[in-house]
Each structure stands twice: as C-alpha cells, then as structure tokens.
Amino acid sequence: MPKIEIDANHCKGxxxxxxxxxxxxxxxxxxxxxxGYHPATPKNEGCIGCGICFYTCPEPESITVYxxxxxx
Amino acid sequence: MAKQFIKGNDAIxxxxxxxxxxxxxxxxxxPASEIAHAAAKYFPLxxxxxxxxxxxxxxxxxxxxxxxxxxxxxxxxSSPGISLKQEGISYCAGSELPCVIIDISRGxxxxxxxxxxxxxxxxxxxxxxxxxxxxxxxxPASAQExxxxxxxxxxxxxxxxxxxxxxxxxxxxxxxxxxxFPEPLTGREYPxxxxxxxxxxxxxxxxxxxxxxxxxxxxxxxxxGKYERMKKEEVRFEKYKTDDAEIICxxxxxxxxxxxxxxxxxxxKGIKAGLLRPITLFPFPEKEIxxxxxxxxxxxxxxxxxxxxxxxxKLAVNGLKPVHFYGRTGxxxxxxxxxxxxxxxxx
Amino acid sequence: MxxxxxxxxxxxxxxxxxxxxxxxxxxxxxxxxxxxxxKLIAQAIEDFDxxxxxxxxxxxxxxxxxxxxxxxxxxxxxxxxxxxxxTGLKRANPDSIVISYQGDGDLAAxxxxxxxxxxxxxxxxxxxxxxxxxxxxxxxxxxxxxxIGQKTxxxxxxxxxxxxxxxxxxxxLLATFEATTYLERVSIMDAASINKARNxxxxxxxxxxxxxxxxxxxxxxxxxxxxxxSPVEAKKWIKTDMITYFTPHVTKDKINERESHKxxxxxxxxxxxxxxxxxxxxxxxxxxxxxxxxxxxxxxxIKIAGFGGQGVLILGNMLAIAGMEEGFNVTWLPSYGPEMRxxxxxxxxxxxxxPIGAPSVAKADxxxxxxKPSLEKFEKEEYLESGALLIYNTTLIDIEPxxxxxxxxxxxxxxxxxxxxxxxxxxxxxxxxxxxxTKLINEEALERALQTGVxxxxxMDLNKKAIKAGMDFVKNLK
Numbered sequence: 016m017p018k019i020e021i022d023a024n025h026c027k028g029x030x031x032x033x034x035x036x037x038x039x040x041x042x043x044x045x046x047x048x049x050x051g052y053h054p055a056t057p058k059n060e061g062c063i064g065c066g067i068c069f070y071t072c073p074e075p076e077s078i079t080v081y082x083x084x085x086x087x
Numbered sequence: 088m089a090k091q092f093i094k095g096n097d098a099i100x101x102x103x104x105x106x107x108x109x110x111x112x113x114x115x116x117x118p119a120s121e122i123a124h125a126a127a128k129y130f131p132l133x134x135x136x137x138x139x140x141x142x143x144x145x146x147x148x149x150x151x152x153x154x155x156x157x158x159x160x161x162x163x164x165s166s167p168g169i170s171l172k173q174e175g176i177s178y179c180a181g182s183e184l185p186c187v188i189i190d191i192s193r194g195x196x197x198x199x200x201x202x203x204x205x206x207x208x209x210x211x212x213x214x215x216x217x218x219x220x221x222x223x224x225x226x227p228a229s230a231q232e233x234x235x236x237x238x239x240x241x242x243x244x245x246x247x248x249x250x251x252x253x254x255x256x257x258x259x260x261x262x263x264x265x266x267x268f269p270e271p272l273t274g275r276e277y278p279x280x281x282x283x284x285x286x287x288x289x290x291x292x293x294x295x296x297x298x299x300x301x302x303x304x305x306x307x308x309x310x311x312g313k314y315e316r317m318k319k320e321e322v323r324f325e326k327y328k329t330d331d332a333e334i335i336c337x338x339x340x341x342x343x344x345x346x347x348x349x350x351x352x353x354x355x356k357g358i359k360a361g362l363l364r365p366i367t368l369f370p371f372p373e374k375e376i377x378x379x380x381x382x383x384x385x386x387x388x389x390x391x392x393x394x395x396x397x398x399x400x401k402l403a404v405n406g407l408k409p410v411h412f413y414g415r416t417g418x419x420x421x422x423x424x425x426x427x428x429x430x431x432x433x434x
Numbered sequence: 435m436x437x438x439x440x441x442x443x444x445x446x447x448x449x450x451x452x453x454x455x456x457x458x459x460x461x462x463x464x465x466x467x468x469x470x471x472x473k474l475i476a477q478a479i480e481d482f483d484x485x486x487x488x489x490x491x492x493x494x495x496x497x498x499x500x501x502x503x504x505x506x507x508x509x510x511x512x513x514x515x516x517x518x519x520x521t522g523l524k525r526a527n528p529d530s531i532v533i534s535y536q537g538d539g540d541l542a543a544x545x546x547x548x549x550x551x552x553x554x555x556x557x558x559x560x561x562x563x564x565x566x567x568x569x570x571x572x573x574x575x576x577x578x579x580x581x582i583g584q585k586t587x588x589x590x591x592x593x594x595x596x597x598x599x600x601x602x603x604x605x606x607l608l609a610t611f612e613a614t615t616y617l618e619r620v621s622i623m624d625a626a627s628i629n630k631a632r633n634x635x636x637x638x639x640x641x642x643x644x645x646x647x648x649x650x651x652x653x654x655x656x657x658x659x660x661x662x663x664s665p666v667e668a669k670k671w672i673k674t675d676m677i678t679y680f681t682p683h684v685t686k687d688k689i690n691e692r693e694s695h696k697x698x699x700x701x702x703x704x705x706x707x708x709x710x711x712x713x714x715x716x717x718x719x720x721x722x723x724x725x726x727x728x729x730x731x732x733x734x735x736i737k738i739a740g741f742g743g744q745g746v747l748i749l750g751n752m753l754a755i756a757g758m759e760e761g762f763n764v765t766w767l768p769s770y771g772p773e774m775r776x777x778x779x780x781x782x783x784x785x786x787x788x789p790i791g792a793p794s795v796a797k798a799d800x801x802x803x804x805x806k807p808s809l810e811k812f813e814k815e816e817y818l819e820s821g822a823l824l825i826y827n828t829t830l831i832d833i834e835p836x837x838x839x840x841x842x843x844x845x846x847x848x849x850x851x852x853x854x855x856x857x858x859x860x861x862x863x864x865x866x867x868x869x870x871x872t873k874l875i876n877e878e879a880l881e882r883a884l885q886t887g888v889x890x891x892x893x894m895d896l897n898k899k900a901i902k903a904g905m906d907f908v909k910n911l912k
Contacts, residue, residue: 018435025458029465029658029665035625050456052464067625069439070632073469075476075503076458082438089714092755092764092886101711110526132710134700136525141551145518148511148548152522155489155509156530160522178512262793263751263766265758271707282507282523284530286486292451292501294492294510299453347791422796 017064017082019057025077028052032068032078041068090265095233095255098266099163099189100125102234106241107272108187109158110136112149114168117201118257119191122163143168147175147188154184155293157281159241163189166207167198169215176250177216180310181295183280185244187237188222189253191260194418202418203257205340208395211254212368219307221314223251223321224368226339230264236366238269243321245278247313254368256391258341258420314370323366324375328354332361333384334430337376337400339365341420342389349426360387360430368396373403380407387430389421390414409433444476444485449502461499465665467655468497470622471564474635475533476504482639488531489523491516495537496570514545517552520559528696531642534561539569542578542602549608553648556613558696560642561650562635563604566657567676574660578602581675586660605652605685615647615692617685621654623672627682637689645696646689654680714886719761720879730821731872733787735795739780739812740804740827745861748887749802750781752865755883756875757785765793778808785874798822800872802864804847806831813837825867827860843867845907851900856893859900866904877901 021032021041026048032055033041044056064082072078093101099122103111111126123139130137136153140146146162153160164172169190179186192207194200209215212224223243225236233255240251277283282291297303327347329335334353336346343364353360363379365372379386385408388397397412404410413429415421449457462468479488485506492500494513501508507530511519516534524532541549541563552559568586569575576589579601583592593601605617616638620631631653638649654676656668663671702710724732736753740746747768754766767782782795801818803809803826812818813835820839829848845867851860869875884897 017438027459027464031465031665031669034666034669037625050459064438066439067628070473070628071470071625073462073464073466073473074459075441075445075469075473078439079437079441080439081435084436084438089716090758091712091714092751092758092766101713104707104711110522112522129711133702133707138521138525140518141547144515145521145548145551148515148518149522149525151511151515152509152519152524153526154522155519156523156526158526160526174512175515182510258767258793261768263754264793265764268708268711268713271704273704282489282509284487284489284507284527289486289505289507292508292510294501294508296498296510302453341793344790345792345794349791351791420794422794423792424796 017062017080018059019062019068019081020079021055021057022077023048023054023056024050025074026052026054027074028054029073030055031071031073035067035071037065037067038063090267092263093230093266094121094261094263095227095230096121096191096260097125098230098234099237099253100129101268102237103161103187103241104129104133104135105268105271106238107159107275108135108161108241110153110160111162112138112140112146112153112160113162114140114143114146114164116165116168118193118260119163119165119168119189121260122189122191143171144174147172147179150186151175151179151182151184154179154186155282157277157283159275161187161189163191165191165193166195169207169210173210173216176222177218177220178295179250180220180222181218182293183248184250184293185248186250187240187244187253188250189255191255191257193257200418201257203341203391203420204416204418205256205342205391206395206416207254208368208390208392211252220310221369223247223249223317224254225251226254226366226368227259228340228343228364229259230262230266233259234266234268247317248280249313256340318370321367322370322372322375324372325364325366327362327364329361329363329379332359334358334360334387334433335376335379335383336360336362336387336389336430337365338362338389339368339396342391345421345423345426346389348423349430352423352427353430356431358431358434371399371403373399376400376403377405377407380404383408385433386410387433388412389426391420392416442473442476442480444479444505445503446505452499452502460503462496463659465656465658465668466496467566467622467653467657468564470628471562471631471653471655472503474632475562478636478639479504479506481636482643484531484643487529488533491520491532491534493534493536493540495540497535497537497564498571500535514540514543515548516540517545517548517557517559517561521552521555521557524557524559528558528699531639532559533639534559536561536563537570538563538565538567538577538579542604553608553614553650554611556615556647558642558645558647560638563650563652564655565604565652565680566655567601568657568660570657570660581679601679603680605650608650609686613648614650614686615688616641616649619652619654619680619682619685621672621677621682622656623654623669623677630682641689645694646692647695654682720759720876720882722760722876722879726873731823731874734785734799734872734874735797736783736785736800736802737780737795737798737812737817738783738802738804739778739808742779744779744804745858746779746804747781749861749865750783751887752880752883753868753875754783754785755887756879759879759882760875762786763788763790765790767793778805780808800868801825802868803827803831804860804864806833809833809835823871825864827864843871843908843911845904847904850903850907854896854900854903856896859896862897862900863904863907866901867908869901870905870908
C-alpha cells in the first residue's frame with residue numbers, strides 16, 4: 016500500500032495538504048511541534064500515493080511519498 | 088611594439104582587450120561614445136562580448152553578472168550616465184566584484200553640456216552610491232595612460248575584488264597621442280570565488296546582503312581593510328620640477344598638462360613652481376602632498392570645477408601652509424597663460 | 435516500498451547559509467507559494483542533472499534568500515535587475531544555465547524595462563515570475579499586478595483604476611516581442627494547476643538547455659500573510675479572483691520553430707589578437723635633418739581652422755602622425771568645448787622635442803586658416819605669436835591678413851585642388867606647403883602618415899600629387 020510520511024518538525028501547519036488530499040487521509044495532529052504548530056499527520060489507510068500532498072506542500076523536507084515501483 | 092597615434096578613448100578599448108577584458112556592456116553618451124564604438128568594433132573581432140544595454144542601470148548590472156562569472160568586464164559612460172550607474176556600482180562594491188568603470192566626465196549638473204569638467208570627483212572618489220564603499224580611482228593624463236591605467240585597473244580590480252574607475256575628462260578622451268601598446272595578457276585563470284557554472288564553483292555565492300548588523304559590520308570592516316591596504320600600497324602620483332619648488336601646484340587629468348606648461352612659464356620668469364599630479368585619486372597622495380609643507384611656501388590647486396579635489400588637498404595640508412585655488416567650470420578650460428597669471432599672483 | 439517523492443536534490447540538505455537555528459525549514463510563512471514553486475524548480479534541476487551548470491539569481495523580495503536553498507551557483511542581485519545580471523552571466527558563460535527568480539514588484543515594477551529588454555533580445559535565460567499581486571517582504575504594498583479593488587497597505591481603499599491603472603499582464607506583454615520563445619501563465623491554486631506548473635517549469639528550463647532563447651513562466655501564487663487569509667483561503671482566492679483577470683494559458687510556444695542558437699567562443703593567440711586590434715608593426719623612426727629646420731619652425735604649436743568638411747582635422751592628424759614617425763612628441767586635439775561654436779572646425783597640433791604639457795594651443799606659432807572666419811578670428815594678437823607662420827587659403831579668403839609681424843604663405847589651395855579634380859585635397863596641398871616651408875616634416879614621414887591615417891587608399895596617388903603641388907608652390911615663391 017502506498018503511504019506518506021510527514022516530518023512533524025518540518026510542517027508549519029498550513030493545511031494545504033489536508034485540503035488537497037483527494038482521499039482525505041491527512042489530518043491535523045493534536046500535538047504541537049517544535050515550530051509551534053499543529054502539524055499535519057497522515058492516517059494512511061486509503062492513501063493512493065498520488066503525490067498531490069507532496070506538490071502542495073511548501074516545505075521541501077516535510078512530506079515523503081512511498082509507493083511500489085511498478086517498473087521493478 | 089611601435090607607437091600608434093590614437094585617441095585616448097580608443098586607447099582605453101585596446102588596452103582593455105590586451106588586458107584580457109572579455110565583456111563590454113555600455114550605453115551611448117557623449118563624450119564617451121567613441122569607447123562604445125571601438126568596443127563594438129573590436130570585442131566581437133576578438134571573440135569577446137559587446138552588448139549595448141537598454142540603460143546605464145542595466146549596463147552596470149550586466150557588468151555585475153559577467154564579473155560574477157569571473158570575467159574581466161568593463162563599462163564606460165559620462166557623468167549623467169555614471170549617476171545612473173551608482174546603484175550598480177554600490178552593489179559591485181558590496182558584493183566585491185572586480186570591474187572597470189570608465190567615466191569621461193562632462194559638464195553638469197543636470198544635462199549640463201558635453202564639454203570637459205571635473206565635477207565628478209565627489210561622485211566617483213567619495214562614493215556616490217549608497218553605503219560605505221570606495222572605488223579605486225585612476226586619473227590618466229595622456230593617451231598612453233588611458234591604455235596603461237586601464238590595463239592596471241583590471242589588475243587592481245582583481246587584486247582587491249573591487250570596482251576600479253578611470254576618471255578622465257573629455258580632453259584626454261578626445262586628444263590623440265602616440266601610444267605604445269604592450270603584449271596581450273595570456274593564460275589568465277578565472278578567480279576561485281566566481282560562479283562559473285561548474286562543479287568546482289557550485290558552492291560559491293555572490294552577495295551583498297548581511298541582515299545581521301554584526302555580520303554587516305564585519306563585512307564593512309573587511310571592505311575598509313581593503314581600502315586601508317590600497318592607501319598603503321596603491322598611491323600613485325607624478326612629480327614635475329618639485330625639488331626646489333616654493334609653490335606646489337596640484338591638478339589631475341588635462342589640468343596637470345596645462346599646469347606643466349604654466350610651470351615652465353613660471354620657471355622662465357624665475358618663479359619656483361612645481362607640480363604634484365595625483366594619478367590615484369583614491370587612494371589620494373595625501374602624505375606626499377603634506378610632506379611639501381616643510382619646504383614650500385604655498386599650494387596652488389586647479390580643477391575644472393569650483394573646487395572638489397581641493398578639499399582633499401586642504402585635509403592633507405591641514406592648515407600648515409596656504410592652499411590657493413583656481414578653477415574654471417561649465418566646460419571652460421583655462422589657458423596656460425591664465426594659470427600662469429594665477430600662480431604669479433600668489434607668489 | 436520505494437520512495438516515490440522526496441525532497442529534490444536541487445536543494446541543499448541543510449541550509450547552512452540561513453542564520454536561523456533551524457537550518458532545514460525555509461524562512462517562508464506557512465502556506466507561502468514560494469516553497470511550492472521552489473520544489474518544482476529544484477526537482478527539474480535534479481531530473482535534468484544540471485546542478486553544476488545552474489546559476490540561480492536571487493532577487494529582492496521574500497525570495498531574496500533563494501540562495502539559502504538551491505544547491506547551485508548563486509548570485510544575489512539588486513531590485514529588479516535580475517534580467518540584466520542574467521544577461522551578463524549568460525553572455526559571459528553561455529554554457530551555464532541561468533535562472534532568474536523574481537516577484538511581481540521586482541520584475542513588473544522597478545525592473546519593468548530590464549525584463550522587457552532581456553526578453554526582446556531573446557536572451558537564452560529562464561525566468562520564473564511569481565505573481566502574488568502584492569509586495570511581500572516590504573510588508574504588503576500594492577504591486578503592478580495587484581487586482582482591481584484589492585486592498586493593500588498602499589491601496590487601503592482598494593486598487594482604483596483611475597489612480598493606479600490596471601494590473602499589468604506580463605506574459606501577454608512579452609508575447610508581443612518577436613524574440614520570446616516560450617511564455618506561459620500557470621497557478622498553484624489546485625493539484626491540477628500545480629501539475630501544469632511543474633510541466634511549464636521543466637519546459638522553460640529545457641528551452642534554455644536546448645539554446646532556444648527566452649522563456650518565462652508566470653506563476654500565480656499566494657501570500658496568505660499579506661492577503662490576510664489562511665493558506666487554504668488564499669489558494670481559493672487565486673481561483674475565484676486572480677484567474678478571472680490573469681488567465682492561465684500557454685501565451686506563446688515557439689520552441690519547436692526556433693533554431694538552437696549558441697555563440698561559440700573563439701580563442702585567439704597573441705599574434706592574432708594584435709593583428710585584429712590593428713596594432714602597428716615595429717619599425718624604425720624616419721630620419722630627419724634638424725640642421726635644415728630653422729629655429730623658429732622647431733617645436734611648433736599649430737592651430738588649423740576652417741569649415742567642417744575641409745579636412746581640417748585630417749590635416750592636423752597627418753602632421754602629428756608624421757611628427758611621431760620622426761620621433762617627436764606630438765599631440766592632436768580637436769575643437770572641443772565652447773570653441774566649436776560658430777561653424778568652424780579646428781584642431782590643435784603640437785610637435786615637440788620635449789614631452790608636451792598642454793595639448794591645447796592658445797597662442798599659435800603656426801596658423802593654417804582654410805576659410806575667412808578662421809583668419810579673422812585667429813590672426814588676432816591673442817591667438818597668434820609675433821613671428822609666427824601664417825598659411826591661408828586665398829581661394830576662400832578675399833582679404834589680406836592684418837598682421838604684418840608674421841611669415842605669410844598665401845596659397846589658393848581650394849582652387850588648386852579643384853584644378854586637380856577633387857576639392858577635398860586642398861588640405862593636402864596645405865600640408866605640402868607647410869613641409870616645404872619648415873622642413874620639419876619630410877616626405878617619407880608623411881607617406882607613413884597617409885598610409886595609417888587616410889582611410890580611402892584609392893586617393894593615395896592624388897593625395898601625394900596634391901602634397902607635391904603644395905611643395906612646388908612654396909618652392910616657386912623663392
């Protein structure tokens with residue numbers, strides 16, 4: 016199953032990924048990160064690995080997307 | 088090589104090319120346009136870059152770009168054009184980019200006229216753009232020096248990573264004299280700080296922004312250290328009949344030529360006058376000027392303005408001896424007789 | 435499971451240049467469009483494997499710190515001047531990939547002329563123009579692209595078309611320039627738009643790699659902080675408002691039509707360089723017998739005056755070059771400054787055994803007057819020494835000189851030239867007269883002067899004939 020990882024300390028809690036996710040599998044965390052934001056956090060069940068969150072996210076290091084390599 | 092009879096403005100271009108200048112960016116303005124004409128002719132012939140920019144503002148920024156790329160680069164203009172370039176000159180100084188800027192000065196303020204004046208001294212020697220920076224300023228007085236000092240300017244610009252200005256007047260630019268050109272520079276390597284678009288220089292940054300006041304202060308102190316070093320190592324001047332002189336005449340550019348003739352006339356009439364000609368306006372030969380205070384009776388400064396460099400002379404002399412001044416302005420160039428009469432008056 | 439998308443390698447791993455203690459986050463506000471756009475560019479740089487070749491230009495504005503992030507060569511520049519600096523960088527080094535990243539105040543206001551001219555020259559550079567309709571770093575002032583009615587710090591009642599005009603449409607403007615190759619407006623308002631933006635960014639960089647000329651992508655972006663909106667609201671405002679005025683579209687795409695053009699650098703050796711610069715070969719000086727030159731003709735200060743077109747400047751030039759060939763110090767100064775008023779051209783020549791001070795001749799030892807006003811003006815005592823040599827052109831001067839204390843040669847130079855078939859050689863006839871009279875300049879030296887100083891070589895024979903005629907005229911006076 017595809018999945019994403021969000022590095023909590025590289026998230027400024029802007030919510031763009033949450034808004035953009037077509038499967039609505041990202042939510043705000045109740046924790047507060049070291050930048051002082053509620054970071055986005057993946058639920059992952061239902062993630063299709065589309066990458067939309069990655070491209071929507073303004074922080075280079077925050078989101079990583081994992082997916083089966085079809086060519087392999 | 089044999090001598091070539093050539094205009095000062097043309098000698099600048101040939102000198103620059105012999106010094107390995109790779110790029111010329113400029114905008115036309117009288118009386119500096121011949122430099123652009125000659126550059127437009129010769130730079131492409133030698134496989135170098137010539138580009139007429141859309142403005143003086145753009146041309147100095149193109150210089151900033153080519154200098155960032157480690158190339159020897161120049162621009163040329165005249166007074167009102169230099170005013171426009173001041174933004175970019177400040178950035179070049181701040182980012183420590185070597186480049187050569189030619190100012191064939193003309194009459195101002197405003198549109199003024201195209202006749203020779205030396206009223207750019209303040210805007211070139213004292214800064215002119217924002218921030219605490221200095222240009223190294225060379226003041227040629229012959230076509231040969233237009234070539235030689237331009238070549239030197241490229242070396243000094245690189246040595247100090249600082250813009251160097253050739254400050255000349257329309258007379259020196261328009262006048263033709265024999266010039267002996269040296270051999271072309273070969274085998275220059277690009278400096279290691281430049282952004283060359285390769286792996287070795289990928290980490291390099293050209294920059295003048297230092298948000299942290301302490302960092303900016305350190306940067307300015309570093310720049311200032313270069314200016315102090317210039318004061319120690321780069322002062323250049325010429326002396327003419329000063330050994331027994333009671334009146335030390337001081338002038339640069341064409342005025343120094345007129346003063347030489349006036350001094351010859353003085354000597355014929357038994358007046359012991361001599362000339363100190365600053366070749367570098369920054370660093371200024373202040374020590375050499377002050378040293379004469381022990382032996383001379385007075386100083387006589389002449390400029391094609393109502394007095395700009397004279398302020399530096401007064402600072403150097405510091406009240407030890409009287410400093411007299413005579414200047415013509417608006418493009419009027421005094422005759423030798425006129426200068427002689429002025430010197431005779433203060434005798 | 436493999437990594438499908440991660441931080442692109444176009445970025446530094448750690449932003450060491452950032453003064454912040456946290457060196458892995460950007461300095462941008464939450465939800466800022468810059469980060470999204472940076473990622474697209476960094477990804478393209480990685481995918482195209484051009485990190486080493488790329489030079490990113492950091493502008494003035496929030497993206498002034500572009501150089502914190504991109505692992506490429508970096509140049510930070512003045513407000514609005516990026517296209518000019520890019521021009522200098524690219525012309526100096528056509529192998530580099532130069533990317534200019536600019537905001538709307540920077541590119542469309544203060545740098546408006548710079549972007550237009552770079553585009554119109556077809557500079558082979560890539561520009562990413564981030565249009566978020568406001569000045570960010572300076573604190574939310576009106577930009578040239580601020581929307582009609584949009585409130586900013588400097589348009590607190592909303593942009594008013596009667597006060598500030600209409601928002602500037604940059605890609606449409608640049609599309610009118612023949613030289614531009616690829617122009618597109620995209621946005622980051624939703625996933626599909628970001629995907630289009632991603633493709634546009636890549637296409638624009640590829641355009642430069644292929645040497646196809648100027649490319650610019652305008653990216654409608656957000657500034658949640660200064661728009662005073664949440665990042666999600668801001669994104670929606672692009673959709674509801676900005677694109678109604680700034681239509682996203684491929685404005686121009688001539689990539690397939692353009693030929694790949696790159697200036698190949700040529701390198702010359704020393705000999706080729708000297709040859710192309712028209713530098714003279716080493717040669718011996720012309721020998722001159724100074725014993726045949728009378729004392730009063732030595733070290734002359736010469737003034738030559740006449741109408742423009744009479745070859746006055748060339749006349750002086752020839753004398754000076756010939757003097758140089760004989761080893762004298764020489765200067766030539768054209769009429770310059772206030773003296774040039776009044777329709778006469780004149781020049782000052784000095785030929786001297788000693789180094790020359792003043793190149794200007796206030797009071798002359800030799801006056802060559804080619805027309806009447808010149809004689810009338812310069813024969814006055816203040817301009818002409820007693821005992822001087824005065825040569826004047828009687829064809830055009832119907833008066834006698836008033837000075838009786840000077841040597842005079844009255845020569846109908848223009849008439850003689852006309853008889854020879856070319857009015858233009860009157861100046862050469864005068865030169866001949868001067869040579870014969872003073873013996874200071876000999877024929878060999880003058881021939882060298884003609885070789886180097888006269889452009890029209892087909893006139894060489896006629897010039898020599900004219901010089902001879904001038905010499906003969908003076909000989910026959912004796």
